[in-house]
Amino acid sequence: MRRMLRRFETLIDPFGLGRGAPPAGLLAFYRHFIRQVWPWILALLAAGLAVSLAEVAIYSYVGRLVDLMASSAPGDFVAAHFWTLVLMAVVVVLLRPLANAVQTVLSNQILPPALTARIRWQSHRHVIGQAYAFFQNDFSGRIVSKVMMTGPSLTQSITQVIDxxxxxxxxxxxxxxxxxxxxxxxxVPLTLWIGVVAAMAVFFVPKVRARAEASAEARSQLTGRVADVYGNIQTVKLFARPDVEDRGMRRAFSDQVERLLDQNRLLTTVSVLLSVVNGVLIATTGALAVRLWMTGAMTPGETAVALGLVMRLTVMSGRVMSTLTSLFDNLGTVEDGMKTIARPHALVDRPDAAALAVPKGEVRFEAVRFGYGGARPVIDGIDLVVRPGERIGLVGRSGAGKTTLVSLLLRLYDLEGGRILIDGADIAGVTQTSLRAAIGVVTQDTALLNRSIRANIAYGRPDASDEAVIAAAKRAAAHDFIVGLSDLKGRKGYDAHVGERGVKLSGGQRQRIAIARVLLKNAPILVLDEATSALDSEIEAVIQEQLGGLMEGKTVIAIAHRLSTIAAMDRLIVMDAGRIAETGSHAELLARGGLYAELWRRQSGGFLPEEIEAKAAE
Incomplete structure (x- = not known):
């Protein structure tokens, strides 16, 4: 049985891709996913039809049986109605269980599990392709909640409608x-009942839907807030403000509960009204059936069937009402999730985008302008050429635009003016994947994936051998602490997992893992954004030596507030208010006595090592 069910479970590919991105609009969103599995939806509808007709047939047979028993002698009852009884038995013993089995397999094995997984997979693929700004403007926990909850809610709402x-x-x-x-x-009573129920649906459904959507949004906000607190638990603990967090969380919980209760009040009202309408249907149908039997217009069997059918119908309508609570909740969840999942990509590759080739490594900024959509530009008309193999340092006060400039080079945002070229190719016309594959980046705020040390180091080069991973770790002065690591599941060394965002490691350890990752990637262009800021002086000296070897033959753009770390670069670019204020070597800029010299004096000489002092004196 288990083997047979497993064969059914593979009939729909959970990783199938739809045609295009998920569309906005609730009906269009449903249609996008339903049309991918429409034969199985039709099969489930057909199975539901067969089950319902079999159920009705049984009630009809009960009435028929009552009439046959009333008109036949007990002695010859079986002989006189043998084939009628056989047909009844076939429907009850074979056809109805078979229809139920098909419906159950479709509902449990074939359709919902695979469709739920497919919706999640396609939603994830679409969301992960969003621009960096998309994730900056929302809670990560809220996005995760919508991707994970939309799939099962959409699937359940489909099966609930059918069932x-x-x-x-x-x-x-x-x-x-x-x-x-x-x-x-x-x-007549049945027609009136259908009319009243339909009128109730027309009146109440839009209200229930709106309140279900509001409830889903409140739940999503609550999930995002809880994830935000857990993800920043160190800050919450260090500032010791549980009362502040409790008040904020209490408001979020209260809002979610109030939204849910508001939805349930309406559903309770509908349930009470439906119960009254069902009671009237049963009473009027029963009274009419008895009256018709008394006048000889209906047989006892037909009276029994009529009462049985309306009793069953009212029970089923009650089941529908209990299902409506979940159905509208699911609809609200889908509509709320759709607003995030179906959002168009703000930053996309051009249709004719080609893979970037970097034979030399020249980087050219031409009249680059950018301001995050605001009126005041953060980068205001930058013109800069970084020659192949040249190592430049970006210097300036906080907010001068240094990190924004390298973010634009990585095309985390689209320019508002000008262009950036790598070896003559406009980065707006190449694929984002190939662009970022050609650039190695070490940032100040290093976040690792909650995977093994090995997986984190090899992230930029997944096919790297264990020997290459270990060699990169040694060059980054990370091997010695890695071999002593272990996690709660007993994994050790390079197999140990680092926790969410690498929380199990110190800042310096995370930074060394990040440097090892870039060393292994070995991209032709290197971006260092405060790459050694989290390291102590002894480790920094070792890393600086390794970075010197890594930078050999590469185009390097380094950002540092501690000027001693970049003073030996081939050229320094001093930025101020989104523009290039000065450019030159360390010695030239000191002699000029401008902004760089002022920054240098504030750092009391920058604690230059001897070789940089010697180079500055040349």
């Missing part, structure tokens, strides 16, 4: 036909 609303619709239609066949008067 509940579709089945009730088929059942009500079948009852209508049976009632009309018995006596046309019997359809």
């Amino acid at each position: 509940a609303l579709w089945v009730v619709t088929v059942f009500a239609t079948s009852a209508f036909v049976i009632f009309a066949d018995a006596d046309t008067l019997m359809v």
